[in-house]
Amino acid sequence: MKNLLVLGGAVLALPLLAPRAAWAQGPVAGTITDARTGTALPGATVLLDGAVVGVTDASGMFALPAVPAGSHELRITFLGYDALRQPVQGQPTEQRLALGLRSGGILTGEALVTASRANDRTATAYTNVSREDLAKRNFGQDIPYLLDQTPSVVVTSDAGAGVGYTDIRIRGTSNTGINMTINGVPLNDAESHGSFLVNLPDLASSISSLQVQRGVGTSQNGGAAFGASINISTMENRTEAYGETQNSFGSFNTWKNTVQFGTGLLGQHFTIDGRLSRIATDGYLNRASSDLKSYYLSAGYQAKNTLLKFITFSGREKTYQAWNGVPEPLITGDRKLLQQFIDNGELSEADAARGLQEGRRYSYYTYDNQTDNYQQNHYQLHLSQGLGQDWNVGAALHLTRGFGYYESYRARRKFADYNLQNVVIGGDTLTRTNLIDQKWLDNYFYGGTFALNYQPRNNDKLQATLGGAWNQFVNDHYGEVIWAQYASNGNIRHRYYFNDARKTDFNAYARATWQVLPQLGVYGDLQVRRIKYGIDGLEAQNRDVTTHERYLFVNPKAGATFTLAEGQQLYASYARGQREPVRSDFTDRPAGQPRAQAERLNDFEGGYRLTRANSTLLGPQTTLRLEANYFYMQYRNQLVATGRLDSVGNALRTNVDRSYRTGLELTGFASMNDKLSLSSTLTLSRNRIQGFREVIYDANYLPVTAAEARTTTISYSPSVVSAHTLEGQPLKGLRLALLYKTVSEQFLDNTASAAKRIAPYQVLDFRVRYSIRPVFVKEIELGLLVNNVLNRKYVANGYTYGYPGADGNPQIFNFYFPQATRNFLASVGVKF
Template sequence: MKTVFFAAAALLGLAAAPAWAQGPVSGRLATANDQAVPGATIRLDGQPVGATAADGTFALPAVPAGAHELSFTALGFSPIIYAVTGQPAAQQLPPLAIEASSSVTPEVLVTASRANDRTATAYTNLSKQDLAKQNFGQDLPYLLNQTPSVVVNSDAGAGVGYTDIRIRGTSNTGINTTINGVPLNDPESHGAFLINLPDLASSVNSLQIQRGVGTSQNGGAAFGASLNISTLDNRREAYAETQNTYGSYQTWKNNVSFGTGLINGHFTVDGRLSRITSDGYMNRATSDLKSYYFAAGYQAKNTLLKFITFSGREKTYQAWNGVPEPAITGNRALLQTYVDNGELSPADAARVLTEGRRYSYYTYDNQTDNYQQNHYQLHLSQGLGQRWSLGAALHLTRGFGYYESFRAGRKFSNYGLPNVVIGTQTITRTDLVDRKWLNNNFYGGTLALNYQPTNGKLQATVGGAWNRFDNDHYGEIIWARYASTSFLNQRYYFNNAVKTDYNAYARATWQVLPVLGIYGDVQVRHINYAINGVEQGNQDVTTRASYTFFNPKAGATLTLGHGHQLYGSFAVGQREPVRSDFTDRPVGDQTAKAERLEDFEGGYRFNRTDLGFLGANGALRFEANGFYMNYQNQMVATGQLNDVGTALRTNVARSYRRGVELSGFISANDKISLSTTVTLSQNRILDYQDVTYDANYEPVLAAARTSTISYSPGVVSAHTLEGQPVKGLRLALLLKTVSRQYLDNSENKNRSLDPYNTLDFRLRYAIHPSFMKEIELGLLVNNLLNREYSANGYTYSYLDGNGTSQTFNWFYPQATCNYLASVGLKF
């Protein structure tokens, strides 16, 4: 692999010699009385390219030949536009003066939830262009795979359908996700199911990943990271675009996007229609995904009003059961153990031998998950003089759907039905098909009042949110071999859950000295949660829970000179248990405890674009971030799943994650660049007692010891080498490595995922003919070296009658070498 990687680097380096790109542009943005304006958004020809630093300075690595518009927007200031012309040599612009104003921009609506260089937190910003490079139709987690501490996986194996993301070993149940400041995480499970919003990335204007607790957010607490997604953008010019992709496993993506531009100086309309289908790498792991996005906005000097609606509908053949270990190893003796234990039937075992690592547990032709989610958002941003602005939103998310399953040999009593008596024969079991439904409404409002004086030294926000989630859970029998007394769509369980969540926070950054800034943030969050009713088998799941959390945060930044910054922060995050932490425990057991996290972050940033040895267009960035995340009562995965594929969890009294995240970027003449990130971490549970079950299903506790937290690799790295041998053609190699992950907390190698590394190849070639804006051809080859690996799995063990431990592992194999090819048109 090293040979391939460095050979490619050499070829790209040679291609970089005849550089065509022009030189860098730098300068400083300040008020009329020379007060620096930090955090201003910089756009080149309308596209975001960066932000001003704490001292108001900025530096763009390269501006192409020709005339361009450089614009600056900042909260509390009037936008300014500066004309620049790309030149071979570096340009230092004269001081740029910006005037105070109450005019508002779309950025105001996400300012309250975004981190910046003043908040002393670890974060990564991705622009629309960054996401578009990797967007061939795979789910959003796969577009984030090259960012620090990220591990992704796919049930169907190829990134389409159900996917998951972990950051610092934390699954998406610990990742706070918002869209335009509105919570996306399901309030009961805490998961953000991005499959319900296929092709969302095509409507994203910017995305920020905050690692650790981060800043105060609306919705569920961040226990590993936050994803702050913004679709708010006002494009001044009318446009029409279409992207079309075809690839391995009959994968198709087709979308059409359009926008009116600014009409009469006030109105905008934008829209998108998308369709994604795939057979999946795993057998019978098909996906049929559809979505739309529509936004209508009104803009005046002091007011921005925007209505947004987007929706997704998914139908996926269930692949969440995974693949038994013998299908991966080909071990026939182990396969027989699975048969003897009832894990597999003889017929299933025969299919394991023929289907191998692409084996699918389910064979019923409609073993599918069906769900639709409709989002409605109304956003208001109002300027209140030169120093204040108000951002507010009302939202409604309507979700409904079911998964359908064939069940063999189920007891009538588990469905509340009497046995069937035929003559002298009593039938106690039947094959049947059922549907488990969710039907919910999530609604509420968010509010943020922002303050920034004209000198830019102080930025403050006071805000909060009120949200309510009302969710019906129920099951229906739609067919049975022996119907007993049931009727069509017989409902055999029903329960309703209502969750109310409100929070208030205050946040401020203060530039005490030109080189020293401090940051403070406090949040109070209150949750009421009630479940009434029964689950399958007449299990009473009635629950009453209430929590109040106080979450303080503080930090400081120190500028050491041009391009150098030190930062440090401390934050507290707390969150409530999820639904399954209550319902998957024994009847009446509501002992699941709230979790608490104390997060210490500190690091060093370096950012320079004026280093002569890299050429006129060179750039060099480096960041080293250290973290120590100290948990009390952390919920960790046991390695087992419930009947809908949700990981079962348990509280552990004391645990921690600590490590360092190293990130770097270097480019020369905009012709060749290398970005790299490496995370080294320790993820430990103190005094952990492994639990197995004997032949009578009684728990057996092992001796207490320190153990590694499940699904938490000690080393994660990502590296991207990109070159531009000729104008418009960009080639990239993307390397990803992930070290061993344990499937439970026993730190047993026999219950783990082997380390893996993958190499991808990406090509983008854009031309600009006279009759349209752009034609772009793209190619993504995933897993170029054809590695066979699994990125996720689960396990469970017990002691048999002889006292011997029996372990059963199930894995989610990922696709071998595969491709996606695309054509994009812009008018």
């Protein structure tokens, strides 16, 4: 802590070292819009005297905290628009500009991305996140942690500090129900529906914009959005040459090193951009290390009506397994409960003794290579082509190559489960052995996407998109024994199971917005999705997992917006989403149980938006944005955990007839003179399963379904989530921020039992960034992020299961993922 205070003091003292001329500098702020329609242009690049100094936010606004005295040139560029040059004169008082860009120049490269983005016409709840917004918090933690302040979001980290395996839930929906795309290309795993961002470390450094849609949202490629979608774009073309490096160091021996470069526009047509990153940490939990490497490279050709761009990015991760979590008694110190874990075989005497020493940082595994190893390579070829004055088309071919394994030490495993013969030594027959195995995935995901856009330049009343995609996923699953204490009849890399899976996914959609009246706009969308999925072969323990399924989904969407007055809007929408079961719903299904059915979601959204510049309430040179959004998400056949486990302890799911999520999301943002800003979000929700029947176990360890159905709370669904960011600029170039997060009580399963819950928690973070512009480089920025300032001991995730005790009463075994106590990350960034 002493070192932390010294470092913080050093950062705060840096303004005293700035040149005295800086005190004569003055701020310049403004709004960038389409000169014809007045629509804000988020993501426009702002240059001062040829140097990139920022991009516009979701409202098209920018702010330069310090422009030196004298004459300067401000230049604004945005793909699809002619560059604008504006002379400015540095002066002590703040200057406010309102600038409009005229359509022209080169064609935008985001035709595919735009086709999947929501806007004020689509009557849905969404949040735009700019490159600057991500950069403020990007000290090396994963993308979920960079989105922690967006509405209805809850994040967690297996290793406890936001590096390695992390997860995000939006409106209580895990990432298996969150559709993620990168440049319009699906990211979700085709079988598990999850998006494993650990495979793409530091992707945030290459993101030009990001949009989080809540609910079903707009039609797009990939798996259905069952709670939200995250649309990522890396398609920005930076017309000026640049070089950047970002380096961070922090608690738990955490390091991040990033180098980026761009050529700018070469010969008026070509651009090349690249990035190399490495992130490493020991983790908060013991033996929860991560070693992550990634690269990003893009090369583009652009002309007035054509943009062709090749993008490749890759990530390789090696993480020590922290998936088991920490047994509850090692967190609470309950010796009686610990003995129950020992008696039931959940912990050995030796593990329990070690756990008492390690406490909440306990890690179950001790084998030195108990690691997850995976590499994912992405290749994308994008074409955007103008077709006359009012039409453009975006198309992409893509290939994702993934391969890797996780390695585990297994004690006293049956030979028969690994297709090995029992071993006879003398007169003894051995049926078990210690061994090390590797479980492999080897897959290809490839296909094509397109979007044909009608965007008339002379009449913006009607806009339409026709789009779709064809994608195929091929995946081999197999396991190998690489060492055994008693090898039996096996050889090195003895393969004990193999199955292959193939999934073909085709979808097409048509969408249009029509401004019927100056105040009234309507929106319509229809998506058709066809899926063919098959598995052939055996899973571990010689289980036949052969599966062949087909699905056809028709998903309509409609909405309307009504403008009450300038800057005020009402909206309402309906959307249907449907999705197929995940792989484990087929492979882990007990014999004799009905097959899992597809899930359906009917999503009703309605809300009010207010945007004010130079608000009379707050005074001149201010911005005010408010939004209230109500949602009612009605599920049919939602797949939920029942409490039953398969033969290896995995939770089994079953369809429940009816369930719902409903609530109110409140968001607000206010800024004054770029000196002080406050953003807040608050979600109040009710999440229920109707007619739920729990599965419990009798004295013979046989599953028994509860006879009486009841209404209960959906697991991992807090009823209250809030996030608040207060940011100020007390001195030029120095920005301080407090970030406060609250999450109410959550339950580990669907029983709503007080004995199986995650306690409510509150977390306060502190961030400081200080930038200077010396003559020898464009910018130097120093930063400090202190996480969990109040040093709270809390958990953000967990799981549970139980068995009957000797007296017939159920015994509950809870496992949690403790999050790090107070910790810090410090950074140094240089822009050339």
